[in-house]
Amino acid sequence: MSSIDQTIQQINTATTIIISIMYFVNFIFGVIGLTFNVFVFTRPSLRETPCSIYFLASTFFNFFVILAIIPLRLVLNNFNIDLATYNAQYCKIQYFAFYFTRALSCWFIAMACIDRYLHSSHDIFLRRMSSLKVAKLSVAIVSIVVPILYCHMIIFYNLIQVKKSSGIIAYSCIIQDTTYSTFITIWHLFLYSFCPSVLMLIFGCLTLRSIRMHRQIIPQNMNNNRISRRTSIELLRMLSAQVLVIIISTSASSIYQLYALFTSNVTKDTLRISQENAAGKILAVLSYFAHSTSFYMFTLTGSIFRKEVFKIIGQCSLYKRNRVHITGVQTHQMSSLQYNQQTNTILKNSVGQQRHS
Structure with a gap:
């Protein structure tokens, strides 16, 4: 085996290990x-806030x-088993579902950005558009x-x-038409990465501009709707x-795919x-962090979100303590009942023996 073949084998082995670790981390953190x-x-x-509806849908x-998606990718990466090659209909449905679900999660975040802009707008009609x-x-x-677009x-x-x-002949779930293969690559980049990211940036900047203007118009010491404004800022x-x-994780993969597309005719060793x-x-695989890390980003940046998380953890801890306390009380009551029953039995036996004598 030549040194180049050894290097290629080492690269492939290292890639498999790195990808497996990244998939596993995404899965655990995501769940x-x-x-x-x-x-x-x-x-x-939070459930009465329109922005939370988009977060929940995403x-x-x-x-x-x-x-x-991630478990199937793990099986394919580690064991080279592709379930899409066992049935033609499943082949079509799997790739269709894998593409549009990832795009949908990003589109809902883009819709949340639009909602924040509507909520911060000075136009009454636009503010009314920010509703449940x-x-x-x-x-x-x-x-x-x-899904229709895919x-x-x-x-x-x-x-x-x-x-x-x-020399072995096997089935593969692929696209034969090279023209359509190029089209779907660009189409997915546009719908999954480029368009949602651009909308996020545009409406994010517009929201910040509206908030700055709002602060200049309304004095900071006003108490009206202070809680509502604080919630809006936290959600923002x-x-x-x-x-x-989302922009960082999806843009890296998108840039590589564009590079691969434009260099497809270049001769490479x-x-x-x-x-x-x-x-x-x-x-x-890096792009999957856009789907698994939202909770941790929300926890780091939103104090309201952190408070709700702590409340949930506290309620779970209180529930467990109550269960343990109730179980202990029931056990004590059962022990007392058994003791009383045994005492009554002994007394009855003693009375019976005295009568007999």
Whole structure:
């Protein structure tokens, strides 16, 4: 084996290990964090806020990413088992679902940015658009429109027989049409990374501008709606942290995919191909942090969110202590009852023996 082949093998081994660790970290952090998100955003202090509706919708789709996509990717990465190669219909549905669910979670965060701008606007009509009714309607519309924009994938993804380098013929769930393959790459970058990120940045800047103008107009010592303004600022901080993570994690993978697309006709040696494939796989897994770290960003940046988390933890601890106390009392009562029964039995036996004698 030549030194180049050894280097390529080492790169492939290291890539497999790094990807497995990143997937595992995403899975553990995601399950814990998203579970807390559901409990927090359904608390009375936050569930009446339109922005929380978008956070909650994004959380549910992130759950699908963490519980469905990541385990299948782990199996494929570690054991080279691709379930999509066993059934043609499942092949189509899997890639279709994997693409649009990840895009939806980012679009809901973009909608939350728009909601914060509407909420901070000086226009009464725009402020009225920031409501629970509009938020629920927007979630329903986006949940329908985004899958429709990806539905053409069902037609072009198929099970194809592929001959491997070892000479074995196997099935693979891929796109045969090279033109459509290029199109779906650009299309997904636009819908998943570019468009939501641009909307987040634009409406984030507009929201900050509205808040600054609002502070100049309204004196700081006014007590009216102080709690509402504080909640809005906290939600904006949480939203900004999540937007930053989404832009960083998805942009890196998007830049690589554009690079791979523009250099697809460039002649490359095996070592360069191996290095680029390793970089592409690692950056692709990096994008999953946009779906698993929202809870930790919210906890770091939002004091209201932290308070609700501590309340949930405190209630769980109190519930456990009450269960232990109740169990102890019941055990004590049962022991006392058994003792009384045994005492009564002994007394009855003594009385019976005295009568007999």
